[in-house]
Amino acid sequence: MLDIKLIREKEADVRAALLKRGSIFKLEDVLAADRRRRALLTEVEALKSRRNAVSKEIGALKKQGQPCDEQQAAMRTVGDRITEMDNEVRTVDLELESALLQIPNLPYAGLPVGPDKESNRVARTVGTPRVFDFKPKGHVELGEALGLFDFARATRMTGAGFPLFIGVGARLERALIQFMLDIHTQEHGYTEVSPPFVCNPAAMTGTGQLPKMAEDMYRVNADDLYLIPTAEVPVTNIYREEIIEQTLPIRLTAYTPCFRREAGAAGRETRGLIRVHQFDKVEMVKFVEPETSYAELETLVADAEDILKRLELPYRVLELCTGDISFAAAKCYDIELWAPGQNDWLEVSSCSNFESFQARRAGIRYRRKDGKVDFVHTLNGSGVALPRLVVALLENGQQADGSIVLPKALSPFLGGMTRIERKAAETKKVDG
C-alpha cells in the first residue's frame, strides 16, 4: 500500500512511476476520497470536541445540583449529527482503503523500463551449460524411468498438478530442504521458522495476495482460511501489527509446502514438475531498516545463488523490468536455472524488495535511532523452490544410460549417494 500522503503531495511523481508499470491508475478517485475524508473529519471532530466540553460541564453542574436539561437536549442533537457523519467517514474510509489496496508498489528508480519480460535485463550468467554427446531427455521421462515420481497415481487421488514423489525421489525432496535450510541458518545468518501452512484473509492482505490474487489461492471455506501460496505470507506476518523492539535486520528462513491454483494457466506445462499446484520451497524473509534494504536485497540474491553454485548448476540472474515486477515489489531479481531437457531457463527464485509496501499494509514498524516509529522494509526470496530445482538436477546430471549423477554437495544429505540409478530406485518401487 502506498502512503496516501505521498500520493497527495507528489501526485505527478507517483503517476509517472505507476505509468512505468504499464497501467493507468485513477489517482483522481483516491485524491477525491482523501479530500472528502479530511473535510468530514475536520467537521465531525469539531463537533466531538464541543460535545466533550459540554458533557464535562454537565457533569460539573449535576454535581452541584444545578439544572442542565438545555445542554443535554443540545448535545443530543449534536450526537445525532455526529452519528450521521461518523457513518459517512466510515464509508469514505472504506472507499479510500480499497482504492489504495488496488494500487501496486512504485518501481525502484533505475529499473529497466518496459511493458513485459522482454525488457528484463540479464544481470549475470553463472556456470556453463553442459555439452551433451547424446540428446538430453526431459525430467519426466528420466524420473519416471527411475521411479522417482508417479504423476498418474497422484492425479487419481487429487488431480493434475499434485506431485507424488516416491523412494529416492521423496528422499531427494527431504535432502534438498535440509541442505538449503542448513546453509541459510548455519552460514548465511538466518533463523529457521516453521510456520502455519494456512493463513487468514488479514495476513493475505498484509503481504499483498489479497485482494487481487484471490482466484489463485486455495481457500478453506468453513474457516475462512487460505492455503499459503508461499512461506512469505506467514513469515512476513509474524510481526504483523507490531512495533518491532529487537535489533534489525531480522533474517528468517522457512521450509513450507506452497499451494497455487494457477488460475488462468490451464493447459500450460501440465506435464511434469515445471508448473504444479503444490510444491515445496525454502523461503528467506528479511525485516530491515529502510537505509539498508537495497544492500540486503543484493545479499539475499547472493544467498539464493550460493545454493545453486554449490549444486553446480548453471543459472542466470535477471533484473526484472518495470512491467514484469510483481504487484508488491519495488525491485526484483529472478534466478533461472538452465534445463537442457527443456532447452530453456526455469525460474527457481524471485528475490524482491518491497520497501514499506507490505509493512504499511501489515502494520510492521520499528523504532528508529531517534526514537520515532517508522515502517520497516520487507524483502523475501526463494532459496529456492524445489520442483524446478529437481528438474535441473535430473536434466543436467543425466547420463546416456538414464542414471543421474548428483552434485557432491548433496551426497551427505542422501546417505552418501552420488548417483541415482535404476536399481536403487526399483528397490523402493511402490507397486513392486
Place this chain on the structure above:
RNA sequence: GGAGAGGUGGCUGAGUGGUUGAAAGCAGCGGUUUGCUAAACCGCCGUACUGAUUAUAUCGGUACCGAGGGUUCAAAUCCCUCCCUCUCCGCCA
C-alpha cells in the same frame, strides 16, 4: 465438544458511568551526584489520524483499555454479538 475465569500502555497491575490517555511498580531515555561501577534523587517516557505554522520541530483537536455494535449529555467502566487466552473435564494425535 462441556463447565468456569479472564482479555487495560514494552511488562506487572489499579481502575465499575463524569479533568482517566488511563494510578502505581518494573523496564527504557535524559540529567544530577560519583575517581569508575553500583546506588540514590529529579525529569521524560503510547500509537494513529487530523488542523495551524515555512517545517517529519512546536501547539491544538479527535480516536484507541481484545473486535464490532448499542444505551447515555457523557463509557475502560452498563447491554448485545463475535474473537482470543487460561483452568478443569471429555475426545484425539
